Amino acid sequence: MNYTLSLPTRYTWIGLAVFLPCAVLGALHLHLNVELSWLSLPGKAGDLFHGNRNFTDELALSGAIVGLLLMSFARTRQEDEFIQSLRLQSWHWAVLANFVLLLIAIWTVYDSHFLEFMVYNMLTVPVIFLLRFRYLLYKNRSAND
Amino acid sequence: MKNKIKVQRAIHNLTQAELAEKIGVSRQTINAMESNKYVPSTVLALKIARLFQIPVEEIFLLDEED
Numbered sequence: 001m002n003y004t005l006s007l008p009t010r011y012t013w014i015g016l017a018v019f020l021p022c023a024v025l026g027a028l029h030l031h032l033n034v035e036l037s038w039l040s041l042p043g044k045a046g047d048l049f050h051g052n053r054n055f056t057d058e059l060a061l062s063g064a065i066v067g068l069l070l071m072s073f074a075r076t077r078q079e080d081e082f083i084q085s086l087r088l089q090s091w092h093w094a095v096l097a098n099f100v101l102l103l104i105a106i107w108t109v110y111d112s113h114f115l116e117f118m119v120y121n122m123l124t125v126p127v128i129f130l131l132r133f134r135y136l137l138y139k140n141r142s143a144n145d
Numbered sequence: 146m147k148n149k150i151k152v153q154r155a156i157h158n159l160t161q162a163e164l165a166e167k168i169g170v171s172r173q174t175i176n177a178m179e180s181n182k183y184v185p186s187t188v189l190a191l192k193i194a195r196l197f198q199i200p201v202e203e204i205f206l207l208d209e210e211d
Contacts, residue, residue: 081170082171082173
């Protein structure tokens with residue numbers, strides 16, 4: 001069967017290899033203001049990317065998103081109609097959980113903490129999807145697995 | 146919908162993994178069908194019937210809720 005918008009299984013590992021270092025770098029940048037000097041552009045304000053001379057956070061967040069997308073859209077070893085239905089259930093769950101978290105945060109988290117929360121919230125849909133999907137695969141494993 | 150996959154599997158002396166491999170689906174799918182958590186597509190139901198060489202109605206049966 002032809003499953004649209006899916007990638008070969010090996011992209012699970014490629015995605016993980018992209019996601020992990022970028023997520024660590026992003027967390028270090030967000031909380032300890034770590035910046036990689038070689039990601040700085042020479043030049044003055046007013047050039048392209050005005051006001052932004054270092055691209056550590058851009059690289060970290062883009063890498064985290066790309067890594068999570070690769071993992072989310074990689075097929076399982078034996079992708080079939082039941083696995084696809086688990087996938088769909090997991091996406092439903094992730095979107096709902098994402099907005100429930102956001103609604104809670106809107107009323108309980110304020111000021112700069114809210115901005116920090118929103119940075120993480122950009123990644124919660126694929127993260128919750130992956131956790132839920134892996135859990136469902138595990139829960140439905142056969143007796144001799 | 147109820148099904149008799151587990152019974153047929155026992156008659157043919159197949160494990161869940163062997164059945165999954167023969168019809169080209171995941172082991173999770175066999176497990177979910179046997180525990181009535183998943184209703185297979187028509188294509189998959191026909192493949193299972195063909196493998197066991199019996200009519201599809203002898204494996205899959207409607208229950209009161211259907």
